[in-house]
Amino acid sequence: MLHYDFMQRAFCAGALLALAASSLGVYLMLRRQALMADMLSHVSLAGIAGGAYLHVNPTVAGFVVAIAGAVAVEYVRRAYRTFSEISVAIIMVGGLSSAVILMSLAGNVNKSFSSYLFGSLVAVNRTELTLMLGVAALAAVFFLVCRRALYQMTFDEETAQTSGVPVRWLSLAFSVVTGMVVAAAMPIVGVLLVSALIILPAALAIRIASGFTAALVLAMLFGLTGVWSGLAASFALSTPPGGTIALILLVFLVVGIAARKLATMLGKRRTSVREASEQPPLNEARYSNPSLSTHESGGS
Amino acid sequence: MSLMSLDNVRFGYGSFPTLERVSLDVLPGELVAVAGPNGAAKTTLLKLMLGLLKPWEGDVRIASRGKAGKRLVVGYVPQQLAAFNSAFPSTVLEFVRSGRHAGGAWFRRLREEDRAATELALRQVGMWEQRGRRIGVLSGGQKQRICIARALAMEPDLLALDEPTAGMDPESRAGFYALMREETKTRGRAIVMVTHELNEAYPYADRVVVLERLENGGMRCCTTTSCSGHFAPALS
Numbered sequence: 115m116l117h118y119d120f121m122q123r124a125f126c127a128g129a130l131l132a133l134a135a136s137s138l139g140v141y142l143m144l145r146r147q148a149l150m151a152d153m154l155s156h157v158s159l160a161g162i163a164g165g166a167y168l169h170v171n172p173t174v175a176g177f178v179v180a181i182a183g184a185v186a187v188e189y190v191r192r193a194y195r196t197f198s199e200i201s202v203a204i205i206m207v208g209g210l211s212s213a214v215i216l217m218s219l220a221g222n223v224n225k226s227f228s229s230y231l232f233g234s235l236v237a238v239n240r241t242e243l244t245l246m247l248g249v250a251a252l253a254a255v256f257f258l259v260c261r262r263a264l265y266q267m268t269f270d271e272e273t274a275q276t277s278g279v280p281v282r283w284l285s286l287a288f289s290v291v292t293g294m295v296v297a298a299a300m301p302i303v304g305v306l307l308v309s310a311l312i313i314l315p316a317a318l319a320i321r322i323a324s325g326f327t328a329a330l331v332l333a334m335l336f337g338l339t340g341v342w343s344g345l346a347a348s349f350a351l352s353t354p355p356g357g358t359i360a361l362i363l364l365v366f367l368v369v370g371i372a373a374r375k376l377a378t379m380l381g382k383r384r385t386s387v388r389e390a391s392e393q394p395p396l397n398e399a400r401y402s403n404p405s406l407s408t409h410e411s412g413g414s
Numbered sequence: 415m416s417l418m419s420l421d422n423v424r425f426g427y428g429s430f431p432t433l434e435r436v437s438l439d440v441l442p443g444e445l446v447a448v449a450g451p452n453g454a455a456k457t458t459l460l461k462l463m464l465g466l467l468k469p470w471e472g473d474v475r476i477a478s479r480g481k482a483g484k485r486l487v488v489g490y491v492p493q494q495l496a497a498f499n500s501a502f503p504s505t506v507l508e509f510v511r512s513g514r515h516a517g518g519a520w521f522r523r524l525r526e527e528d529r530a531a532t533e534l535a536l537r538q539v540g541m542w543e544q545r546g547r548r549i550g551v552l553s554g555g556q557k558q559r560i561c562i563a564r565a566l567a568m569e570p571d572l573l574a575l576d577e578p579t580a581g582m583d584p585e586s587r588a589g590f591y592a593l594m595r596e597e598t599k600t601r602g603r604a605i606v607m608v609t610h611e612l613n614e615a616y617p618y619a620d621r622v623v624v625l626e627r628l629e630n631g632g633m634r635c636c637t638t639t640s641c642s643g644h645f646a647p648a649l650s
Contacts, residue, residue: 146499263514326505
């Protein structure tokens, strides 16, 4: 399988995108913007159709329009501060309606359209691989450099702002990176399933991780495993890669949640058995001041 | 030198003014309690102080430098902060430690002093033993404590707290006020605290700001009462 050039490119591009998209998904979910990836993929569809109509490279046009959509959603989100999901609905309607009209005008786009909608292994050419490499590198730098500020902003924007985080600019940069990752992921997983690559690994990681860093690492691990196994299954079964990857990620999520529930149930049973055999110690936490009172040491 | 000052500030929502002619200075080392009935714009006043809202008229000045000429560090615990998304995948330690990256220090690695400040803050609120737990599984009162611990871990020059004692029992509230008093007197922090339990906060506060409803059209003004000398500091 890996002696084919196109499969090497697909595995390479898939790995890069899995890592970028999964970590992005953790932040998107926690900011309650899970549908943003879906919305931006629909907006980029308008770019692809527009590119075909204007005889511009559809991938590049989709990339540019996705970034423009990300910037637009950030401004609409500020206008509807308390209903941030409305911004997603508004921009999605604009993107999808433009895409439908431009598709009808650009007759030549229909043939290759299914590869944009559902993803295609052969769709990843060298230009797109270079684009993905650039996007993945940029996303990696962004998430590494801004991870602490992103954590604060994701938790609460107002406290982040008073802590000195430039929330407005950081949020805008985050949206632009989201747009770039979504547009770059389209050749592999397709417009319709791009959000699966972003959201499903994050959804599982958030459920089972003990901490924030662990959630990011687990999301990347699930994303990478899902994409590689999905690509391999897609090659073996001759199925569309987007749907195969999404289905495998969904199986990961269901199995992961079930395993988590089972572990919780077993943990509860063990606790109740232990509690039945011994008296639980009283642990009353109170405000204290170590400089004024002697406080017992609580370990390292 | 005041850390924060409002000068003849006027603010409202839509076309309805909610704060009129508000002037206030907050000095280092003082504890200011803000009180008033529901809907008296106490939270609005706090947000204006922090620069989160822009006034219609008047000036809001926040010092750019704090202790020893370093960048001013502001800690803020909003009213609903403890009602955060319980799915947020973070440990108590991770959460409180994030306060050490305030004031633009996101790029530097954590040092021993950061670990010590985090531990002290968690011990002060009685949550050190819970440091390894996920924040989402904590009770409402515990969530409130770690939000306060995070603000304390920042070692802020100015600490703004919006109803920080909501949901606390009387004994915890007394301990909390004593801790805040200690923070102002020994570490020189300025603390502005919105509270409903004015009777309990009064003995610890240096000043009380009362937001009152004006007779003409529901507008409000601000009066400041000095508490100094009324009560000896509770911890002295």
